[in-house]
Amino acid sequence: MFCKLTEELQLTQNEIDVLLFLHNAAPLNTASDIARYRAMSKSMILKSVDALYRKGYLSYETDY
Known part of the structure; x- marks a missing residue:
């Protein structure tokens, strides 16, 4: 199902899974x-998050 999307957006399946989780499971982040x-x-999550950050899909925010 995500094959076309992974090619179009240049994302891996793991990166898409992370984005979908963050979108659908707020405030779990x-x-x-x-x-x-x-x-x-x-x-694998940290690798995916780092790649998404470099591609501009995510930003980091420090919790205090």
């Missing part, structure tokens, strides 16, 4: 949240 509910490893 940490790597731990994604790992818990999407059964992805934290290292």
Whole structure:
């Protein structure tokens, strides 16, 4: 289903999964949240988040 979208947007399936989770599961927005509910490893999530940041899809914000 996402094959055309991954080509069009130059995103991996994992990157799309992270974006969809962040959009649909607010306010859950940490790597731990994604790992818990999407059964992805934290290292894969961090790699995907970094790629999405570099591509301009995400920005970082520090929690205090």
